[in-house]
Amino acid sequence: MTGAFTALGAMVLGVLELLGGLAILAARIGRAVLAFQLDRRETVRAFYNVGVKSWAIVALTAMFTGAIMVIQAGQFVSKAQATSFVGWAAGFAVLAEIGPVLIGLMFSGRVGANNTAELGTMVVTEQVDALRALAIDPLVYLVVPRFLAMVCMLFLLTALGDVFALLGGGITSHILIDVPFRVFIAQVVEARLLDEYLLGLAKGSVFGASIAVVSCYYGLGVSGGAVGVGRAVNNAVVVAAIGIFFTDLMVGLAWSQLWGS
Amino acid sequence: MGAAAPEGAGGGPVISATGVVRRFGGVPVLDGVDLEVRRGELLGIVGPGGGGKTVLLKVLAGLLRPDGGEVVIDGASLAGLETDGRARLWERFGFLFQNYALFDFMTVGENVAFPLEQRRPRAPEDEIRARVATRLSEVDLPGTEALFPNELSGGMKKRVAMARATIADAEFLFYDDPTAGLDPVTSSKIFGLIARLHLPRGVSVVVSHDVDRMRAICRRFVMIDRGRVRFDGDLDAVHASDDEMVRTFFDESGLAL
Numbered sequence: 296m297t298g299a300f301t302a303l304g305a306m307v308l309g310v311l312e313l314l315g316g317l318a319i320l321a322a323r324i325g326r327a328v329l330a331f332q333l334d335r336r337e338t339v340r341a342f343y344n345v346g347v348k349s350w351a352i353v354a355l356t357a358m359f360t361g362a363i364m365v366i367q368a369g370q371f372v373s374k375a376q377a378t379s380f381v382g383w384a385a386g387f388a389v390l391a392e393i394g395p396v397l398i399g400l401m402f403s404g405r406v407g408a409n410n411t412a413e414l415g416t417m418v419v420t421e422q423v424d425a426l427r428a429l430a431i432d433p434l435v436y437l438v439v440p441r442f443l444a445m446v447c448m449l450f451l452l453t454a455l456g457d458v459f460a461l462l463g464g465g466i467t468s469h470i471l472i473d474v475p476f477r478v479f480i481a482q483v484v485e486a487r488l489l490d491e492y493l494l495g496l497a498k499g500s501v502f503g504a505s506i507a508v509v510s511c512y513y514g515l516g517v518s519g520g521a522v523g524v525g526r527a528v529n530n531a532v533v534v535a536a537i538g539i540f541f542t543d544l545m546v547g548l549a550w551s552q553l554w555g556s
Numbered sequence: 557m558g559a560a561a562p563e564g565a566g567g568g569p570v571i572s573a574t575g576v577v578r579r580f581g582g583v584p585v586l587d588g589v590d591l592e593v594r595r596g597e598l599l600g601i602v603g604p605g606g607g608g609k610t611v612l613l614k615v616l617a618g619l620l621r622p623d624g625g626e627v628v629i630d631g632a633s634l635a636g637l638e639t640d641g642r643a644r645l646w647e648r649f650g651f652l653f654q655n656y657a658l659f660d661f662m663t664v665g666e667n668v669a670f671p672l673e674q675r676r677p678r679a680p681e682d683e684i685r686a687r688v689a690t691r692l693s694e695v696d697l698p699g700t701e702a703l704f705p706n707e708l709s710g711g712m713k714k715r716v717a718m719a720r721a722t723i724a725d726a727e728f729l730f731y732d733d734p735t736a737g738l739d740p741v742t743s744s745k746i747f748g749l750i751a752r753l754h755l756p757r758g759v760s761v762v763v764s765h766d767v768d769r770m771r772a773i774c775r776r777f778v779m780i781d782r783g784r785v786r787f788d789g790d791l792d793a794v795h796a797s798d799d800e801m802v803r804t805f806f807d808e809s810g811l812a813l
Contacts, residue, residue, distance in 0.1 A: 421656075
C-alpha cells in the first residue's frame with residue numbers, strides 16, 4: 296500500500312515538475328520574443344527546415360483527411376439523400392477540427408521529434424555548452440528561432456492543408472458519391488465556414504507553440520547519451536500529442552466563449 | 557618539443573575555487589576542491605581517468621554549477637552572476653571541448669569564424685576570413701573551410717575545435733584534452749600553439765593525459781584524484797613529494813624524468 300502511494304506521489308511530482316518546466320521555458324521564450332532577441336540566420340534556417348521541408352507531408356495528410364471526411368459523411372448523406380450537405384459536413388469537420396489536429400500530429404511527429412533529437416544531440420555532444428562558452432544564450436540562438444518557425448509555419452501549413460483537404464474531399468465526393476467537384480466546392484463556399492476556417496488557423500498556431508515548447512524542453516533536458524536522446528524524443532512526441540488535444544479543447548472553448556452565438 | 561614554457565605567473569589569483577563539490581546522481585565527482593590560478597599562469601591539470609578533471613574545468617569555466625563551494629573569476633563569484641554577467645564573462649573565454657563540440661550544421665570555416673562573428677563590433681568579413689585561414693593553417697588544416705564536421709576524422713575535428721577555441725584571442729583559455737587522438741608531431745604543434753596563444757595577462761588551463769608534452773609549456777601542475785586535489789606544485793615539488801602515487805604517476809608519465 297505504501298509502495299502504491301509512493302508511486303502515485305512520484306507520478307504527481309513528475310507531472311508537476313514537467314508542467315513547471317514547460318511553464319518556465321514558455322515564459323522565457325515569451326520574454327525573449329517580446330524583446331526580439333533572436334539570431335536572424337538561425338531563424339531563417341529554422342523557417343526553411345520547419346516549413347519548406349514539411350509542406351509536402353502536410354499536403355498529403357490533409358488530402359487524405361478531406362477524403363476520409365467525405366467517405367464518412369457520404370454514407371449518411373447518401374442514405375438520407377442529402378448530398379447537398381456533404382460539402383458543408385466535410386468542410387466543417389476538416390476546417391475547424393480534424394484538419395488542424397491531424398496536421399498538428401503529423402507536424403509533431405516530423406518537426407517536433409526532429410527538433411528534440413537535434414537539440415538532444417547538441418546537448419550530449421557538448422554543442423550547447425560550446426554556445427554558452429562563446430557567451431551565446433542557447434535560448435536565443437536555438438529555441439526562439441525554432442519557436443517562431445513552428446508557430447508561423449504551422450499556421451501557414453494549416454492554411455495550405457485546408458486547401459488540400461478540400462481538394463481531397465472534392466475529388467473523393469466526385470468519385471464516390473457522384474457529387475461533382477465544383478458542386479462540392481460551391482457547397483463549401485455557400486456554407487460560409489469562415490469562422491471555422493479562422494478557428495482552425497488559430498488552433499494551428501497554438502499547436503505550433505505547444506509542440507515547440509515541448510520539443511525544446513525535452514531536447515535541452517537530455518541526459519545519458521544516445522539512449523537519453525531516444526527517450527526524450529519518445530516523451531516529446533507523447534506529451535506534444537497530449538498537448539495538442541488539450542489545447543484543442545481549450546482553444547475550442549475559448550473560441551465559443553468569445554465568438555460563439 | 558618546439559614550445560618554450562611561458563614565463564611564470566606574476567599576478568594574484570584570477571580564478572579561485574574554494575571547497576567545490578559537484579555530484580552526479582548523488583555521487584561526488586568533485587569533493588571539496590580548492591584551487592587558485594594566478595594571472596599569467598599556464599596551469600596543467602593531470603590525473604587518472606575519471607578523477608574529475610573535465611568536471612573541474614567546466615566548473616571553473618562556469619559551464620557547470622557546483623553543488624557546494626564557490627568559484628570566483630576576476631573578483632566575481634559565478635554563483636552571484638546573472639545571465640548577462642555570466643555572458644559578459646564568457647566573452648573573455650575560449651574553451652576546447654574533449655568531444656570537439658563542433659556545430660555540425662556549420663562548415664569548418666563557419667565554426668572557426670563563429671566566435672569572431674558574435675563579437676561586437678563585428679570585424680569586417682575579409683578580416684574574419686583571413687584570420688580563419690591563418691588559424692586553420694596553424695593547426696595543419698589549410699583549405700578545409702568548406703568541409704562539414706562529419707567529413708573530418710577525429711583528429712581533424714580536434715584541430716578545428718582548437719582553432720575555434722583560440723581564434724578570438726581569449727583572455728581565459730580552457731583546453732580539455734587538446735591532443736587526444738592526435739599523432740605525436742601534431743600534438744607537439746598543438747602544445748606549441750597553446751604556449752604561443754597564452755596571453756601574459758590571461759590564464760590558460762590545460763587538462764591532458766599527454767603529460768610528457770605538458771612539461772614544455774606548464775610550470776605548475778595540479779593532480780586531481782577521486783575528486784580531490786592530490787598534488788599542487790612544480791616539477792621540483794613532484795620529486796620532493798612524500799606521496800608515492802604522485803611520484804609514480806609523474807614518473808610513469810615521463811614528466812619528472
